[in-house]
Amino acid sequence: MSWENPPVPHEVNVSRESVLAEFLRLLAGLGICVLILAAVLYLAGGWLARWVPFSTEAAWVGDRVIGLSNVVEAPADAEHTRILERLRTLTARVAANMDLPQGMSVRVHLSDNDVPNAFATLGGHLVVNRGLYRRMPSENALALVIAHEVGHIKARDPIAAVGGGASLALLMVALGGDARSLAPGIARLVQLGYSRQAESAADTEALLGLQRMYGHAGGAAAVFEVLDDYGREHREITMPTLLSTHPADARRIQRMREAAGQWNGTPALVPLSAEDGMDAPQ
Amino acid sequence: MELIIQFGVIAFLLLLGLVFGRAAEARHFRELKQKELILRQVLVFSEKHPPADQEFRGAKLVVGSVVIAEDYFKRIAASLKSLVGGRLTAYESLMDRGRREAIVRMKQAAREAGASMIFNVRIETARLSESDSNRQALFAAEFIAYGTALVPANRP
Numbered sequence: 177m178s179w180e181n182p183p184v185p186h187e188v189n190v191s192r193e194s195v196l197a198e199f200l201r202l203l204a205g206l207g208i209c210v211l212i213l214a215a216v217l218y219l220a221g222g223w224l225a226r227w228v229p230f231s232t233e234a235a236w237v238g239d240r241v242i243g244l245s246n247v248v249e250a251p252a253d254a255e256h257t258r259i260l261e262r263l264r265t266l267t268a269r270v271a272a273n274m275d276l277p278q279g280m281s282v283r284v285h286l287s288d289n290d291v292p293n294a295f296a297t298l299g300g301h302l303v304v305n306r307g308l309y310r311r312m313p314s315e316n317a318l319a320l321v322i323a324h325e326v327g328h329i330k331a332r333d334p335i336a337a338v339g340g341g342a343s344l345a346l347l348m349v350a351l352g353g354d355a356r357s358l359a360p361g362i363a364r365l366v367q368l369g370y371s372r373q374a375e376s377a378a379d380t381e382a383l384l385g386l387q388r389m390y391g392h393a394g395g396a397a398a399v400f401e402v403l404d405d406y407g408r409e410h411r412e413i414t415m416p417t418l419l420s421t422h423p424a425d426a427r428r429i430q431r432m433r434e435a436a437g438q439w440n441g442t443p444a445l446v447p448l449s450a451e452d453g454m455d456a457p458q
Numbered sequence: 459m460e461l462i463i464q465f466g467v468i469a470f471l472l473l474l475g476l477v478f479g480r481a482a483e484a485r486h487f488r489e490l491k492q493k494e495l496i497l498r499q500v501l502v503f504s505e506k507h508p509p510a511d512q513e514f515r516g517a518k519l520v521v522g523s524v525v526i527a528e529d530y531f532k533r534i535a536a537s538l539k540s541l542v543g544g545r546l547t548a549y550e551s552l553m554d555r556g557r558r559e560a561i562v563r564m565k566q567a568a569r570e571a572g573a574s575m576i577f578n579v580r581i582e583t584a585r586l587s588e589s590d591s592n593r594q595a596l597f598a599a600e601f602i603a604y605g606t607a608l609v610p611a612n613r614p
Contacts, residue, residue, distance in 0.1 A: 179575075181501050183494070195548050196476065199535040206538065 210351070217347050218340035225339020226332045230280045230300070233335050237299030241285055242338075256306075260286045263304055263322075266315065270322045273388040274330060274381065282326055292406050296325040298334045311402050314445035316395030320386050320432075327381030333370045379428065383435045390446070394439035397432035404429070471530045479529030483551060490558050497565040501575045502605065508577050513611035518571045520607040522563030525586060526556045527598035556601035557581055564603040573607035580604055 267284040276282070282300045290307035297303065302325050312318040328334060370378075386393045508514065528536075532548040539546055560581060568576050586598040 179501055179503075181498065183498070193547060195532075195535055195551075198547065199531075199538065202535075202538045202542070206541070 210347075214344055214347055217343040221343030222336035222340035225335045225342075228332075228335055228339075230277065230332070233332075234281075234299045237301070240299075241301045241303060242298045242334075256286060256288070259306065259309055260284075263309070266319060267302065267322050267326070269389060270319055270385055271326055274323060274326050274385040276326070276330055280330065282329055284322070292403055294321050294325055296328040296334055298338060300329050302326065302329065309448075311406070312448060313398050313402065314395045315448050316386065316390060316445050317399045317402070318448065319389060320382050320393075320396045320399050323382035323385040323389075324378045326385070327378035328370065328374065330381060331374060331377055333374045333378070336374075337370065379431065383432070387435075391443065392439040393432070393435040393437070394441070395445045396435060397429050400429045400432060468534075472534060473531075475529035475531030475533075479531050482529075483555065486555050486559070490555065490562065493562045493566075494558070497562060497569065499574065500565040500568050502561065502565065502579045503575065503577050504579055506578045508575070508608055514608040515611045516609045518568075518573065518607045518609070519604065520564050520567040520571065520573070520576060521602065521604045522560045522565070522567060523600060523602040524556055524559040524563060525598055525600045526552055526559070527596060528552060533597060553583070553599065553601075556583070556599055557603070560601040560603035564605065568605075568607035571607050572609045574610050576605040576607045578606050 263284045263286060267282055271282045280300060282302055284302045284304060286309070287303050287305045289305040290310075291305055292308040292311045294302065294304045294308050302322065304322070308321065309318065312321070383393050383396065386396060528549070532552065535548045536546050539548070561579075564576065564579070581601065581603045584600045584602070586600055587596060
């Protein structure tokens, strides 16, 4: 009797499929799943956060201006006080024309930053950069910006962003991240700007407010022209939130022009301030 | 920034595992093929009883064992695959290498003893790792092949 061990076709045991290709495919699939989950969590978190009563939100933040930490705090010189005073008066007038819900109040702050930007943050705080104030051609234009930010506050966009961010942080922690290192990122979310719809809604609110305040929406488009010019001059990372908003600038300007409608220059635009000559647009 | 560094480290380890792990695996498979060819004369059987019509001079327990570790790429690829289930191809090749290497080493031991056949061959696998609570534990498996080597009587 004779025996032999025939050569075994070992390759049958080992898959011919490339492990790397499979790995990449799985990684892509996992990535897509996580992205979908993140999007759902962000939206759900934002939706839930809007249910937080404004009074709770205001009590929660108190006098802190979330997101201002990385903005240069203005020196309290005479001019700063004067501009801030004007901003407060204007904001109060704008807010009065915007049908804010009962108990909602807006507090405006002036930052010494020269980037033409303004943002609304938690607790009804609103920050206007000196760079924006300096460049606005008329009070109407400035009022539009303030009204736009008040529109965000009215729509509870800041807390929605933070709520969404918090849910995302939760996901990151679940995936093995460090929650504490994420907190500053969440605070910064309010400065990153909002969704296309939120921006559009804020624009609509702002134009309505402007219409009520001055009887016309003239001068509104000028805001975006100023921002557009600035964006073209400074191609840098610190793009103003107002500028980087999603409805493309051209479309927003178009909308502002349409809103101005039949306004033909009368009543004239209100100059920012007679004694603010030095702040006139350059 | 921290996140980028973390991802960078993971990506670097993955690349390291992929490049060196694959190279080592390919080399190992090449060597196995050669050694198996050389050791073809040593026959292995799972049968318990040697054939009655042959005479043997002696019997000896022969053992071949090897420990093979995963690389970082295999670990991540396998943990990813275990989310959806299915064939763990990353480990299939590792286990295959282990079994074959153990048999090769057992055959080498048998040949040194002058044997031409090994009966009652068994293969066992043991997992070497730290406690389960330690997620960083390395996966490595020991493969041990053993059997009774028989030295034929007609051998000088």
